[in-house]
Each structure stands twice: as C-alpha cells, then as structure tokens.
Amino acid sequence: xxxxxxxxxxxxxxxxxxxxxxxxxxxxxxxxxxxxxxxxxxxxxxxxxxxxxxxxxxxxxxxxxxxxxxxxxxxxxxxxxxxxxxxxxxxxxxxxxxxxxxxxxxxxxxxxxxxxxxxxxxxxxxxxxxxxxxxxxxxxxxxxxxxxxxxxxxxxxxxxxxxxxxxxxxxxxxxxxxxxxxxxxxxxxxxxxxxxxxxxxxxxxxxxxxxxxxxxxxxxxxxxxxxxxxxxxxxxxxxxxxxxxxxxxxxxxxxxxxxxxxxxxxxxxxxxxxxxxxxxxxxxxxxxxxxxxxxxxxxxxxxxxxxxxxxxxxxxxxxxxxxxxxxxxxxxxxxxxxxxxxxxxxxxxxxxxxxxxxxxxxxxxxxxxxxxxxxxxxxxxxxxxxxxxxxxxxxxxxxxxxxxxxxxxxxxxxxxxxxxxxxxxxxxxxxxxxxxxxxxxxxxxxxxxxxxxxxxxxxxxxxxxxxxxxxxxxxxxxxxxxxxxxxxxxxxxxxxxxxxxxxxxxxxxxxx
Numbered sequence: 001x002x003x004x005x006x007x008x009x010x011x012x013x014x015x016x017x018x019x020x021x022x023x024x025x026x027x028x029x030x031x032x033x034x035x036x037x038x039x040x041x042x043x044x045x046x047x048x049x050x051x052x053x054x055x056x057x058x059x060x061x062x063x064x065x066x067x068x069x070x071x072x073x074x075x076x077x078x079x080x081x082x083x084x085x086x087x088x089x090x091x092x093x094x095x096x097x098x099x100x101x102x103x104x105x106x107x108x109x110x111x112x113x114x115x116x117x118x119x120x121x122x123x124x125x126x127x128x129x130x131x132x133x134x135x136x137x138x139x140x141x142x143x144x145x146x147x148x149x150x151x152x153x154x155x156x157x158x159x160x161x162x163x164x165x166x167x168x169x170x171x172x173x174x175x176x177x178x179x180x181x182x183x184x185x186x187x188x189x190x191x192x193x194x195x196x197x198x199x200x201x202x203x204x205x206x207x208x209x210x211x212x213x214x215x216x217x218x219x220x221x222x223x224x225x226x227x228x229x230x231x232x233x234x235x236x237x238x239x240x241x242x243x244x245x246x247x248x249x250x251x252x253x254x255x256x257x258x259x260x261x262x263x264x265x266x267x268x269x270x271x272x273x274x275x276x277x278x279x280x281x282x283x284x285x286x287x288x289x290x291x292x293x294x295x296x297x298x299x300x301x302x303x304x305x306x307x308x309x310x311x312x313x314x315x316x317x318x319x320x321x322x323x324x325x326x327x328x329x330x331x332x333x334x335x336x337x338x339x340x341x342x343x344x345x346x347x348x349x350x351x352x353x354x355x356x357x358x359x360x361x362x363x364x365x366x367x368x369x370x371x372x373x374x375x376x377x378x379x380x381x382x383x384x385x386x387x388x389x390x391x392x393x394x395x396x397x398x399x400x401x402x403x404x405x406x407x408x409x410x411x412x413x414x415x416x417x418x419x420x421x422x423x424x425x426x427x428x429x430x431x432x433x434x435x436x437x438x439x440x441x442x443x444x445x446x447x448x449x450x451x452x453x454x455x456x457x458x459x460x461x462x463x464x465x466x467x468x469x470x471x472x473x474x475x476x477x478x479x480x481x482x483x484x485x486x487x488x489x490x491x492x493x494x495x496x497x498x499x500x501x502x503x504x505x506x507x508x509x510x511x512x
Contacts, residue, residue, distance in 0.1 A: 028059045035068070035407045036061050036105075041307065045070055045337035054341070055321030055331075060407075061105050064094050066311065066330040067323065072341040072359065074321040075333055078312055079364035085312040085331065087118045087366060092313050093328035109310040109408070110330075115251050117366055124365065126242045131252055132369050134236035138182065140372070144380050149427050150177045151384040156424040159388070163395060166385075166415040167269055172198060174381050175264035179257055182373065184232025185221045193217065197261050202404075218253045222246050256370060262409065263305035264374045269412040270303045271296050271382050273401075276394045276417070292383045294353050296375060301345075301352045304360035305374075306409050307336040332407075335359040392419040 028034050035058050038044045045068075048056035054071025069075045078085050089112045094100050100107070112118050116127035154173050158164040172194055180189040192213070199210035221234050226246065229235035233256070237249050244252070275281050275295060284290035314329045325331070338359045340348060352358075361368040368374075386392070395416040402413040 028063045032057055032059045034059045053322050055323040064099050066332060068332040068334050070334060070337040071321055072338045072344045075338045075359055076363055078331060079333060079362060082365055084315055084318050086120050086315055087312060088112055088120060089313060091328055092330050106310060115255055130237055130240040130242040130244055133240050134233045135369055137236050140376060144376055146181055147178055147377055147380040148384050150174060151381050152425050152427045155385060155388050159422040159424060162421040163418045166272055166417055167412055168414060171265050171268035175261050175377055178377050179260050182233050183253055183257060184225060184230060184234040185217060188217045201262055215254060218250050222250050260370050260373060264377050266305040266409060266411060267374060267378050268381055271299045271378055273415060274299050277398050293379045296378045297356060298352055300360040301339050301358045304335040304339060308407055309333040389419040392417050
C-alpha cells in the first residue's frame with residue numbers, strides 16, 4: 001500500500017473528510033478507516049475482516065496509510081519471517097516521503113531506536129542476547145515469594161476499609177513494585193513512580209516530565225551498578241559479554257520497565273475483572289476445576305494486554321493474506337483480532353484451557369522475553385488477593401465500568417469492589433520450615449498406652465521403730481492406665497506431623 005493509492009486527487013475538502021456526525025465520519029481518503037477515530041475497534045476489525053480478508057488497509061493519524069494484519073496465521077507468518085518483515089522504521093515509505101511528521105502522535109512508538117526490539121541481524125542478536133541472559137538469571141521461586149509479599153503489603157493499605165479500587169490501588173502498583181525489585185531499585189518504588197509511569201504511557205501534557213522522572217531513576221541505577229554490580233537485572237545487563245554501553249543499558253531498562261508495567265497492569269485488571277463478573281470462572285476457581293494460571297491464559301486470549309503493536313515493515317515486495325505488500329509498507333501486528341480469528345476460534349465461548357497459541361506475547365525473533373515474569377505476577381498476585389479477600393465482589397454494574405482505549409491497548413480506568421474488612425497481615429516474618437506443632441487428638445486407634453505419672457514431692461518419713469521397719473509393708477494397688485481423655489504427651493516428645501499432599505503442593509507452588 002503506497003500513499004498514492006489513496007492520496008487526495010481533488011480539493012482539500014476530500015482530505016479533510018466528512019464532518020463529525022456524518023454517517024461517513026471516521027473515513028479518510030479512499031474510504032479507508034481512521035483507526036484513531038473509531039470507538040469500538042473490535043467491531044471495526046470484524047468489519048474489515050469481512051470486507052478485505054485477513055489483511056486490511058487503514059489510516060493512522062494525519063491519514064498515514066498502513067496495513068493491519070487481522071488473521072492469526074498471517075500475523076504469525078509476519079513475525080516469523082525476518083527476511084521479509086522487520087521492525088526498522090527507517091525503511092517505512094511514508095516516513096521517508098515526509099508524511100510522518102516529527103510531532104506525529106505515534107512517533108514515540110514507531111521511531112527507530114538502538115534497542116533490541118528495533119534491531120535486526122547481528123545487532124539484534126547482541127542486544128537481545130544481553131536481555132535474555134539477564135532475565136535467565138532470575139530465580140522464579142524467590143520472585144514468586146516477593147510477589148506474594150508485595151501483594152500482602154499492598155492489600156494491607158486498604159483491607160480494613162472493606163472497599164477499594166483494584167485498578168488504582170492494586171493492579172497499577174503490584175507490577176511496578178515487582179519490576180523495581182527485578183531491575184535492582186526497590187527503594188525507588190513509591191506512588192510517585194507509579195503515577196509517572198502511568199502519565200508517561202498516557203501521553204498527557206506532563207508526559208515528557210513524567211518520562212524524565214523515570215529515566216532519571218534508571219540513570220542513577222545504571223551509574224550505581226556500573227560502579228558496584230549486585231544480583232539484579234541491571235547488573236547482569238552491565239556485566240554481560242555483549243558489553244552494552246550506559247545508554248544501551250538505560251534504554252533497555254526503560255523498555256523492560258514500561259513494556260512489562262503496561263502489559264502486566266492490563267493483564268492483572270483483565271483477569272480480576274473476568275473472575276469477578278463471569279460466574280463460570282469464579283465457580284470453577286472455587287470448585288477446583290480451573291486454576292488461576294488457566295484463567296490468566298483465557299484472559300490472554302480474550303483481552304490481550306496490547307491490542308496492536310507498532311509496527312513491522314516490508315523489506316521487499318511480497319504477498320500477505322491476499323494483499324500485495326510493497327517494499328516499505330508498514331503493517332500493524334494485531335493480537336486482538338488475531339486471537340478471535342474464526343479460523344482458529346470458531347466458537348468464542350469455548351474454553352481455551354491448556355492452549356497457549358494466542359499472540360498476546362508476539363512471536364518470532366521479537367517475542368516478548370519477559371512473558372514468564374508477567375505470568376508470574378498475574379498468577380501469584382490474583383491468587384494471593386483472592387485468598388486474602390475471598391468474598392471480594394464488584395461494587396458497581398458491569399455497564400458502569402469505564403475504559404480508556406487507544407489503537408495500542410484498552411485500559412480499565414477503575415474497578416470498585418467491596419469485601420468484608422480484614423486486619424492487616426504481618427509481612428515482615430520470613431517464610432521458614434519449622435515443624436508444625438502436634439495437634440491434640442480426641443480419639444485414638446489401638447491399645448491405650450499407659451502414661452507416666454508425676455512423682456509426688458518428697459516428704460520426710462517419720463522415724464519408725466526397728467520392729468516396725470522389719471515388718472513387710474503392704475503393696476500399693478497397681479496403677480491403671482488413663483482413659484483416652486488423659487493429658488497428651490508433651491509436643492516435644494511427639495514427631496512433627498507430616499504435611500498433607502495438598503499443603504505440600506501449596507508450599508511448593510508459593511515458593512516456601
């Protein structure tokens with residue numbers, strides 16, 4: 001798709017498009033849809049699928065042309081074919097022709113940067129190798145314990161009130177707390193950095209200042225770890241044989257922090273909302289038929305954290321989904337419509353348990369390297385919250401929930417809930433493996449064992465005459481064994497009871 005294929009041929013009125021309120025509002029030159037003017041993108045994707053097939057032409061801001069890939073197989077082919085498609089926007093025809101201005105709203109997402117997600121070839125191997133090597137050092141058992149403790153600390157802030165906004169008070173905080181720990185700056189986690197990250201991702205008037213605040217924290221971290229490495233992701237990036245510069249380290253820390261934060265916040269919100277509003281999930285979770293990880297995967301199918309990803313670019317003329325793709329054309333990787341492709345999901349109500357072939361984390365050379373971190377945060381965070389507040393329920397009608405939507409993602413604004421007030425938990429005590437105290441039993445199987453009798457206190461015996469001492473003394477009656485209700489043995493004399501199968505599984509799953 002080239003700019004000439006739908007460029008205005010008449011007056012400027014054609015380019016300006018119909019006025020708001022007109023039935024054709026949202027259409028640009030050539031009758032193409034402007035994605036940023038559509039309120040219900042899901043409905044538009046299905047309309048485009050019916051009109052154009054698995055690959056459809058659309059418009060971005062300023063009527064910049066681009067393809068959106070709607071089919072599951074077509075998306076997979078694109079991300080798995082680095083010889084045909086790449087992430088290097090410098091070959092994008094509209095950018096080279098000056099149609100994409102420096103102040104274009106999507107320029108921060110599309111502009112090429114010297115990071116792994118935009119690099120190709122040997123440079124991509126070097127940068128991504130450093131990121132993957134650093135992530136491979138994460139101890140996920142320790143990480144899951146930290147996620148659980150962080151969940152308890154965050155829930156302590158509102159558990160006594162009996163009500164909360166799970167988005168503003170939980171799902172926007174837990175990912176940031178965990179990511180700050182992973183990167184190596186747990187001391188930087190506070191409300192200010194959470195607000196800065198959210199503001200920077202929203203693109204508000206203060207987004208630049210918020211972005212600078214986060215980058216300053218990452219710069220301080222890079223300088224500290226360059227001087228004194230420790231056991232964290234920033235240190236492993238610095239000491240990796242790829243020999244990343246300070247700028248490369250800082251940019252990749254920014255990429256990991258923002259991408260993981262946005263994706264995991266959306267995933268947490270979506271999973272919790274699904275559990276709260278869909279009785280099938282709550283009943284299955286409580287009944288043991290569905291685990292939290294399975295609920296997470298179902299959510300990744302239905303509502304991936306990112307609707308689309310900017311962007312791939314054709315390195316040569318090719319064909320995709322029946323459309324002729326020219327060299328330099330841009331294409332949107334679109335997990336949301338791909339996950340509901342009728343060719344892979346003919347019945348959207350069918351359960352997808354055990355099926356991880358969704359595209360929520362991408363694929364190919366640029367597949368999300370931190371997806372296991374996101375899954376761990378969602379799995380442990382949701383499970384810990386539901387165990388802490390088992391009666392939590394939505395405090396509004398589902399229709400009253402508000403979302404902020406963009407081409408890239410859909411973010412839940414708030415999730416008001418109510419529950420029975422609970423006291424705060426002490427999260428300072430470290431997990432341990434002390435034996436469980438023996439439990440008192442009111443019944444016994446087998447022969448009753450005699451219990452030792454306490455010895456009476458020594459009493460001075462009266463002086464008896466020798467004749468009396470020589471006489472035989474009467475024998476005392478034999479001690480009868482105590483009944484079943486007698487005092488139990490001291491706990492220290494009994495071996496500790498071994499945990500049951502279920503308790504041992506829970507201890508293994510939670511990491512302690």
